[in-house]
Amino acid sequence: MFLYVFLINLILGTLRVLYILFYPIDLSPEEAQYWDWSRHLDLSYYSKPPMVAYLNFISTQILGNTELGVRINAVLLAFLLSLVTYFFVKKVFDEKVAFVASTLPNLFVGLSINAVIFTTDSPLIFFWGLSLIALYFAVEKNRLSLWLLVGLLGGLAFLSKYPAVFLLPLGILYVFLVKPELLRDLKIYSSVVVAFIISLPVLWWNIKHDFVSFKHVSKLAEKGSSFPNISSFLEFLGGQVLLLSVIPFFILLYAWFDSIRKRRKNLLFFTIFSLSVFLFFAFLSLKKRVYANWVGFGYYAGSVLIAYYFVKSPRILKLSTVLLGVLLTLLLHFTPLFDWLGLRKLLPPKRDPTKFLVGWEKLGKEVSKLYTGRELIFSHAYQISAELAFYVEGNPRTFVFHLGRRTQYYLWRDWLKDYKGKEAIFVGYHPPPKAVFKSFKEVKFIKKVPVYWRGEKVREFYIFKLSNFSGVFYEKPVGY
Numbered sequence: 001m002f003l004y005v006f007l008i009n010l011i012l013g014t015l016r017v018l019y020i021l022f023y024p025i026d027l028s029p030e031e032a033q034y035w036d037w038s039r040h041l042d043l044s045y046y047s048k049p050p051m052v053a054y055l056n057f058i059s060t061q062i063l064g065n066t067e068l069g070v071r072i073n074a075v076l077l078a079f080l081l082s083l084v085t086y087f088f089v090k091k092v093f094d095e096k097v098a099f100v101a102s103t104l105p106n107l108f109v110g111l112s113i114n115a116v117i118f119t120t121d122s123p124l125i126f127f128w129g130l131s132l133i134a135l136y137f138a139v140e141k142n143r144l145s146l147w148l149l150v151g152l153l154g155g156l157a158f159l160s161k162y163p164a165v166f167l168l169p170l171g172i173l174y175v176f177l178v179k180p181e182l183l184r185d186l187k188i189y190s191s192v193v194v195a196f197i198i199s200l201p202v203l204w205w206n207i208k209h210d211f212v213s214f215k216h217v218s219k220l221a222e223k224g225s226s227f228p229n230i231s232s233f234l235e236f237l238g239g240q241v242l243l244l245s246v247i248p249f250f251i252l253l254y255a256w257f258d259s260i261r262k263r264r265k266n267l268l269f270f271t272i273f274s275l276s277v278f279l280f281f282a283f284l285s286l287k288k289r290v291y292a293n294w295v296g297f298g299y300y301a302g303s304v305l306i307a308y309y310f311v312k313s314p315r316i317l318k319l320s321t322v323l324l325g326v327l328l329t330l331l332l333h334f335t336p337l338f339d340w341l342g343l344r345k346l347l348p349p350k351r352d353p354t355k356f357l358v359g360w361e362k363l364g365k366e367v368s369k370l371y372t373g374r375e376l377i378f379s380h381a382y383q384i385s386a387e388l389a390f391y392v393e394g395n396p397r398t399f400v401f402h403l404g405r406r407t408q409y410y411l412w413r414d415w416l417k418d419y420k421g422k423e424a425i426f427v428g429y430h431p432p433p434k435a436v437f438k439s440f441k442e443v444k445f446i447k448k449v450p451v452y453w454r455g456e457k458v459r460e461f462y463i464f465k466l467s468n469f470s471g472v473f474y475e476k477p478v479g480y
Contacts, residue, residue, distance in 0.1 A: 001095050005086045005102045012106050013079045016116050019333065020071045025357035027067055029383030030119050032360070032390045035060070035070050036398075037408065039389075044205035046408035047216050051123045051160040065395055071118045077126040078115035081300075082106070088133045089304055092266050101307035107325025108303070109332055110243035110296050116333075120161040121296055127157035129300040131167055132273055139179055144187045151191035155198025162217060163297060166277060168192065174272050178265050209411065215480040219405070228286045236285035239292025240278070244299065245325040248306045251313070255305040267305065274302035336454055349456040359451030363461055364391025366449050367425060371396065376416070376424035376469055380436075382407040384427055384461070401436055402477035410477060420471030426464040438474045440466040 027035070037045050038056035045053065055073045063069035082102045090098035105111045114122045131153040138146035150171075157164035175182050182188050206213050241249045256275045259267035277298025281290050310318060331337055335354045338347045349355060364387065371377065371392055378399040379385045385398040392398075399416060400409035424440065426432045437443060444465045451459040 001099055002086060005099060006083065008103050009079050009082045009106070012115075013075050016075045016078075017068065017072070019116060020068050020075075023333070025354060026360040027070060027387065027390060028117055028119070028357055029386055031070055031117060032386035033382060033408070034119065035065070036386050036389045039395075040412070042205065043201040044213065046212055046406065046411060048120050048161060048213075049159045049202050051127075051156065052118070052120045055123060056118070065390065071116060074115055074118040074122045077122050078106075078111065081126050081129050084133065085129065085304070088136075089307065092136070092304075093308060096311050097304075097308050100310050101304050104248075104307060104310060104321075104325075105299075105303040107322065107329055108243065108245050108248060108299070109328055110293065110299060111303075112329050112332060113293075114296065121293055123160035124157060124164060125297050125300055127153055127160055128164060128167070128297045131157050131164075132301060135167075135171055135174075136269060138188075138191070139175060139182065142179075142182060142185065142187060144190060147187050147191040148194055151194025152198065154191065155195040158195065158199045159202065161297075162213075163277075163294070166280075166298075168195075170273055170276055173276070174269060177268065177272075212406070212411075212480065216405075219480045229288065230286075232287075232289045233282070233285045236282060236290050236292070240295060242328075243292055243296065244302075244306075245321075245328045247317070247321040247324055248303075248310075251306050251309050251317075251321075252299075252302050255302075255309045258309070259305065267308070270301040270305045270308075272301075274298045274300075274305065278302075339454055344454075349454040349458050352453065352458075355451075355453045355458040358453045359449075359459060359461075360387040361391050362451065363427065363449055364388060364393075366447070366463065367427060368393040370425055370446065370463070370465065374422055376419040376422055378424060378426060380428045380430075380433060382409050384429075385409060388427060399473075401433070401473050402475045403433060404477065405479045406477045413473065416469075416473060417471045419469050422469050424466040424469050426462075426466060428462050429460070431462050432464055432466075435474055435476075436466075439470045439472065441468040442466065 034048075034052045035056050037050075037053035038060065041053060041057060042050060044050050056070055059073050060066075060069040063072060082105075086098045086102035088098075089101040106115070114125060131150060134146060134149045134153050138150050154164065154167045157167065172183070175188065202213070243249075244252065252274070255267075256271055259271045278295055281295045284290050310321065313321075335347060335352050338344055338352075363384075367377065367388055371394070373394060373396070376399065377385075377388055377392065377396055378401055379388070380401050380403050382400045385400045389395060389398040397415065398409075399413070400407060402410055426436065431445070432443065444467075446463040446465055449461040449463060450457050451461070
């Protein structure tokens, strides 16, 4: 059975590589930003821990500053986790459930995104999944080596993304429910010590930078708060249904209910590490907007529950799940299919999330025509600055004139003095704000660069040239 699992995931991984190489989409702004971080290695970064930058550094050293050089991380992490999951679930349940758990999630919209687009979610899900596997066996066997492994993997999950902190309270809850006597055994606390030691560089970096990451996360939690926000809650639920490709979401709802009712230890494990995450963000969505992907790491355990109940489902439900999953995955990866199928009104180009993945290489070529290697390149949006750093010839250092909240680029503003007296290129969604003019003597409009997707203009960029830079931005960022 493992041979089939290996071949299926190998074929899917190969298709993903071909998709990255040949489908006409560019790096997403977040991918470009994390790649830019990898050119300036540090203990941590403004909004996220450093793992995504470290992995980008390694992969681009091998494959170069290319889209494949960045996204190969997502492909490999998804492939490896699927294989490890097979052996884990086979130990916990049986071979049939293991086969489904390591293949079916490839048809979930959320996983298919994280297996191609390389953001912080990919390493978080990978190390979170490995942490849960180590934790399950640590509780079963109570060996010091396993608890140390839990700490190591949990620490790496934290270095990937901050929601990994859920591992500690949920781990304690699981131990309390199934083997409370372990809480009196010092071995279990070795995992906490190891995870804390691994996380120390992030804490040290934040101490040196006025705890900017924690301020950023706290502001995200407060932003737009109002209770009860029913529209935000319904948007959250809709996002979760889509992330799991519809039918598996409802299988998971039943799985949570049935596993709690039966109180079987192995089912309870996967319920605790999926339902708790879902409920936390569901409650949060009653106060503010919650992005659908925030729950994604919780669906690693959820996908195992889905696999267990999928195996026991009627054949018609299995067939419907697979067919709908294939359809949604294809539509997600190839959104022009909406036009070919006469479903354009269902997802018009301006609502198509893929629109954020096009036009960047074209913009980079336009700016490359103006860039001699000496100019300051900047924007009012970090997304544009990051994409220009990747797609402008020579991969120049780029900057941001902050109008809203701070970003990682705000921490790099000291490098601006290297461009004093030089010309600059501004690229934005609109002309440069008036505050920019204080830093330059002359400002000249060059051109607009329209971006088309599925035959419709979805975005437009403005390019300006400026002269005699003063060496400093008179920016006043608002918030974190």
